[in-house]
Amino acid sequence: MKLIVDANIVFSGILNSNGKIGDLLINSKKHFNFIAPEFLRYEIKAKYEKLLAISHLSDEQLVEAEYQVCKDITFISEETDRSKILE
Numbered sequence: 001m002k003l004i005v006d007a008n009i010v011f012s013g014i015l016n017s018n019g020k021i022g023d024l025l026i027n028s029k030k031h032f033n034f035i036a037p038e039f040l041r042y043e044i045k046a047k048y049e050k051l052l053a054i055s056h057l058s059d060e061q062l063v064e065a066e067y068q069v070c071k072d073i074t075f076i077s078e079e080t081d082r083s084k085i086l087e
Contacts, residue, residue: 002033005073007043010036012063013069014044017056025069034073041075 005025013022025034044051044066052062 001031004028005034005036010040010044010069010073011047011051012033014051014065017065017068022065022069025072029072036073038074038075039076041070074085 009021010025012019013025016022017026024043028034048062052059055062055065057065
C-alpha cells in the first residue's frame with residue numbers, strides 16, 4: 001500500500017522515533033511504500049535548528065533519527081508524473 005507522508009508526520013517521527021509514528025515509518029517497509037515530495041528534504045534542513053532544540057538530541061542523534069525515518073521514503077520531484085506514482 002502506498003502512503004503519502006507530509007512534513008508533520010516526518011517531523012513527528014524524527015522527534016520521537018520510538019513513538020507510534022516513528023515506529024511505523026522505520027519498521028513498516030514490508031507493508032507500506034511511503035512517498036513524500038522532494039521539498040520535504042528542504043523543510044527538514046530549514047527546521048533543523050528547531051528540531052535540535054525541541055528534541056534535546058545531539059547533532060549525531062538527530063542525523064541518525066532523520067536517516068532512520070527517511071530511509072524508506074521515496075522522495076519525488078515536482079516534475080514527476082504523479083499519475084505513475086499512485087499506480
